[in-house]
Amino acid sequence: MDFSLTSRQRLLKEAIREFMKGECDPVVTLELAKKKQFPWEIYKKAGQNGYLASYYPKELGGQGLPLLDYCLVMEEMIRYDNRIGMALSLGSIPAKTLLRFGNEEQKKKYLPRLTKGEAVSSIAVTEPNHGSDIRYLETRAERKGDEYILNGNKTFITNADISDFYTVFAQTNPDAPAYRGISGFIVEREQEGVTALDLGEKIGLRTTSSCSIEFRDVKVHKNNLLGKENHGFTYIMEALNEGRAEIANEAVGLARGVYDRALLHTKTREQFGQKIGKFQNISHMIVEMSEEIESAALLAYKAVWLIDQGKMDVATSLQAKVKCTLTAIDVSLKAMQIFAGYGLFEEQFIAGYLGDALASWLLEGTGQMQRNTVASHLLGKL
Numbered sequence: 001m002d003f004s005l006t007s008r009q010r011l012l013k014e015a016i017r018e019f020m021k022g023e024c025d026p027v028v029t030l031e032l033a034k035k036k037q038f039p040w041e042i043y044k045k046a047g048q049n050g051y052l053a054s055y056y057p058k059e060l061g062g063q064g065l066p067l068l069d070y071c072l073v074m075e076e077m078i079r080y081d082n083r084i085g086m087a088l089s090l091g092s093i094p095a096k097t098l099l100r101f102g103n104e105e106q107k108k109k110y111l112p113r114l115t116k117g118e119a120v121s122s123i124a125v126t127e128p129n130h131g132s133d134i135r136y137l138e139t140r141a142e143r144k145g146d147e148y149i150l151n152g153n154k155t156f157i158t159n160a161d162i163s164d165f166y167t168v169f170a171q172t173n174p175d176a177p178a179y180r181g182i183s184g185f186i187v188e189r190e191q192e193g194v195t196a197l198d199l200g201e202k203i204g205l206r207t208t209s210s211c212s213i214e215f216r217d218v219k220v221h222k223n224n225l226l227g228k229e230n231h232g233f234t235y236i237m238e239a240l241n242e243g244r245a246e247i248a249n250e251a252v253g254l255a256r257g258v259y260d261r262a263l264l265h266t267k268t269r270e271q272f273g274q275k276i277g278k279f280q281n282i283s284h285m286i287v288e289m290s291e292e293i294e295s296a297a298l299l300a301y302k303a304v305w306l307i308d309q310g311k312m313d314v315a316t317s318l319q320a321k322v323k324c325t326l327t328a329i330d331v332s333l334k335a336m337q338i339f340a341g342y343g344l345f346e347e348q349f350i351a352g353y354l355g356d357a358l359a360s361w362l363l364e365g366t367g368q369m370q371r372n373t374v375a376s377h378l379l380g381k382l
């Protein structure tokens with residue numbers, strides 16, 4: 001077992017740190033968060049440097065890197081500045097179903113703009129009445145000749161008001177058994193009948209929007225069907241299980257970012273004539289944070305390493321997501337205590353990291369739902 005980073009991984013991490021130092025003025029990134037603006041300028045520069053979706057194959061504009069190298073890049077970005085790092089990672093993750101199950105023509109048309117930082121994408125699964133329960137969807141796609149007619153409403157869709165295109169999941173066979181009647185489609189935001197609206201203020205992921213989308217008689221050509229009709233649920237799950245391992249690594253970035261700041265505060269803030277790190281309750285919190293992060297990171301790296309080996313293990317991906325997002329939440333709460341009054345102010349970053357950690361627990365399904373799946377893997381049929 002070798003736990004060391006390769007020299008490429010070490011150099012990449014150093015390059016990312018320099019990139020973030022140069023691009024992320026905290027005053028500017030706070031303004032972006034307050035105005036709920038996607039960091040387009042930095043996103044484009046990251047794309048030009050080959051940092052976005054670098055695990056995509058070269059013919060799609062990626063660098064053909066292992067997923068682990070990409071995850072280390074995102075971890076480092078998020079560690080430096082969550083407001084930017086989270087937004088950059090959420091530009092391409094939603095296109096995973098297209099990357100894995102789209103045909104060559106579809107992939108070549110839509111994916112290279114993501115790697116270049118010229119476009120973002122969204123995945124539209126969740127509906128007002130179907131959050132955790134997506135066995136059936138209310139959005140309908142009805143085949144008429146060479147087209148499908150799409151009608152329905154989606155909610156909580158990340159970046160839907162700025163994305164170039166969506167991968168939309170809809171019911172194609174309302175009479176099919178649970179999970180078996182859903183299909184995926186590529187829909188462009190500018191298409192007639194598509195309306196995306198920002199849902200408003202939220203406490204996490206503030207440089208990405210969360211939107212409702214209304215589809216009214218939207219015509220989708222059959223060429224924009226993703227893979228096979230009625231196989232959509234399998235595509236969602238397979239892509240999401242990989243995405244969840246990525247989210248685990250992002251959560252490690254959140255936890256490390258908050259830890260760095262808390263550690264510095266314990267070494268600089270003085271009370272009762274001494275650094276607060278000298279109080280045992282504070283120093284023990286720092287130690288617990290470090291313990292939690294190191295164990296979470298090992299699980300996150302293992303989940304992604306397995307994917308790189310072509311041996312994705314669903315339970316490991318899901319456990320990594322649960323463990324790492326809980327770690328990010330817990331570490332942020334401890335940092336809040338260490339910063340005390342200062343922690344409530346956004347300038348210190350801690351509240352923002354906590355908000356993103358809470359959102360990560362929900363992204364691509366709640367931790368509770370993931371534990372249900374892991375339970376079925378561990379316990380089998382009872």
Ligand SMILES: Cc1cc2nc3c(=O)[nH]c(=O)nc-3n(C[C@H](O)[C@H](O)[C@H](O)COP(=O)(O)OP(=O)(O)OC[C@H]3O[C@@H](n4cnc5c(N)ncnc54)[C@H](O)[C@@H]3O)c2cc1C
Binds near residue numbers: 133210367
């Ligand atoms: C910031 C943000 C961004 C998002 N981005 C996207 C996106 O881009 N695309 C997209 O499609 N969706 C997106 N989502 C939606 C996200 O996937 C859902 O919020 C999530 O799946 C949970 O659905 P819900 O919020 O409706 O909660 P509900 O399903 O209403 O769950 C409520 C509570 O009940 C629990 N629960 C429900 N069923 C069970 C069960 N069987 N066993 C145990 N507990 C259960 C849940 O864990 C939760 O605690 C986003 C959400 C957020 C917050």
